[in-house]
Amino acid sequence: MSKEVTLETLTSLAKRRGFVFQASEIYGGLAGFWDYGPYGVELANNLKQLWWRAIVFENREIFGVDGAIIQNPRLWKASGHVAGFTDPMVEDTKNGKRYRADHLAGIDSTDLEVLRELLKGKKSPDGNPLSEPRVFNMMMKTWVGPIESDDSVAYLRPETAGSIFTNFENVRETTRSKIPFGIAQIGKAFRNEISPRDFIFRVREFEQMEMQYFIHPDDQKTQYERWREFAYTFLTDRLGIAAENLQWHEHGADERAHYAAAAHDIYYKFPQGFKELWGTHNRTDFDLKSHMAESKKDLTYFDEATRERFMPNVIESSVGLSRILLATLLDAYTEEKVGDETRVVLKFAPAVAPVKVAVLPLSKKPELSVLSDKVYTQLVRSTGYNIEFDDTQSIGKRYRRQDEIGTPYCVTIDFESLNDGCVTVRERDSMDQKR
């Protein structure tokens, strides 16, 4: 398995094969935004579906929601994002390096006036004068309603978790759930990253797959371990990602998010090194407590059995779709030597492969083309798979194309044997398969 692929190579491969295109490419693109092509969207859908099945369908106490992207701005005040996503920064006026103003001042405050006073006359770590502190807001802003005014400001959600917490009571009530139970969501989120980087690794518009699991405070440790385990086995067993490309990383106190008491990330061996893929965080009661304070609605839980009222704690399992898709692509990437040529094959696990079956004709008869449409429809309906059906003449070329995207099963149809829309299929040896 060749792992020496660079992001640059993968970017052009992804484009050539129709996985990922630059957003608004004909206008020169826009940094941090990417579009999925025909194969990319199938791959993404497979990943989402596998995750959803594993987490929602296979756990009877976990339910799905699909929240709005724009929520009441107070939600982001309560979640800490208005404060936490708004960083005061200063620049070294000589070399342009940028620093967090509060870090340089050595205080835990984002008050611009306070910071300005403290930093007066201070030099940068390189000994140069500093600029005035300025605010960088990571949340994307918009206006609700036709008038742009301060009253109508809203934000595109910087994470999907918000609407899970605000719907905690709604879901508990309608599903008649008892603690522990979970709420899962797949959806888009937006962040004004200062510098989007590394293909689709760090982007400004992204899709999160995450689940918040509401538990009794005493169960933090066991549930934390449970969801760490879930993430790892999902990657290895269901997506077929090689274990040697995965690594655990525990967040130190200084790198944890504002809400987390403990955090373990699974890192994947991306070309730029081991980087974050899937986070399991202990959010404690931070979110429900904050939303209870801001909304003045009671979000505590009463356990009928133990006659105990408590604030549920939360274990979060969160993974970015584009990152998991990138990891899947990288893990499938294989170079093979054929003669003195090197060819690229994407060896996907059958479950994630964008095209499950490639149907290739044994011979071409123009009068059979209507029949082949019928056969195609039949096959797709009966299998539920995305099938590539090919009745063009360039048979040899098509084989190459099918194989390049790692279609797990290839089927050849003998058109001569077609009779009343029935088809005799002769199975070819499947592609190299993982798992």
Add this chain to the structure above:
RNA sequence: GCGGGUGUCAUAUAAUGGUUAUUAUCCCAGUUUUCCAAACUGGUGACGUGGGUUCGAUUCCCUCCACCCGCACCA
């Protein structure tokens, strides 16, 4: 955002201040073929954007945009 690098068909590339911008793969058409990344013939397709210098710019200069590498940032 800073520093460095790179932008030529879909992809990988060659060359050039001046006639029709090279090659391979892909794609399209035809011929052939009971195939397992076949062959032959023909064809479509490119100088990132805007400006400047110049008789003439894909080439030289500048702006912007995008991507890659390093730094910083990453609730």
